[in-house]
Amino acid sequence: MALSIVHRATGIALYAGTLLLVWWLVAAASGHNAYATVQAFTGSIIGRLIVFGYTWALMHHMLSGIRHFVWDLGYGFKANEREALTWGALIGGIVLTVLIWIIAYAIGGVR
């Protein structure tokens, strides 16, 4: 598995994606119009795709990071354990992302 490069790629994506978080917070602190602009963007198709991608990058990077943390602690180096951790991060990241978006839609927040 070559997932360490995906960990790095999602990290770089999150680095850029942080601007979205900052934009959201600054807009909330700025006023009604600024916030409405953010909402118009995140509500658009392209905005939703970006936030969806950001959600996945975040979830994958977190689980993949936990995998690295397990290795840092000196565990999980057997071949089957490495495979399990890697697949766990890959599948878990997708599952958590979908779950988050199902909940978001279910509570009716995403118009």
Added chain:
Amino acid sequence: MSAPDTPKRSMRTPLGRVRNLGAAHSGTSDFWRQRITAVAMTLLMLPVIVIVMMTLGSNQAGAKVILGSLPIAVIMLLFIVASAWHMKIGMQVVIEDYVHNEKLKLISVMLNNFFSIAVALAATYAILKLSSGV
């Protein structure tokens, strides 16, 4: 190679010689901080997701009330400080791995610092402003 049979006499231990060295000349402090911030963000992830979901569907006035409440503001501040620190370290590792031109590397590392600090301060200021009711 010099002859190995004439070692320089030194009172310094092997650990003492390598401590604070490495590419960044700061030892393992970045490695350690990267892990501290990673664990912090992992612990904060669920609360942050809940907070973001709480604001979905509300307008600016509603978001202001939610983000301005004390526990939520503190959670967001912790998350932002951890994020900015973590991404600064992570990007520096990437730069040091791929940018081999010394000047370009220094400029990249510097810009990385600027960006990460700007992100942290802008978000922090926004949250404090939301909390202060101004």
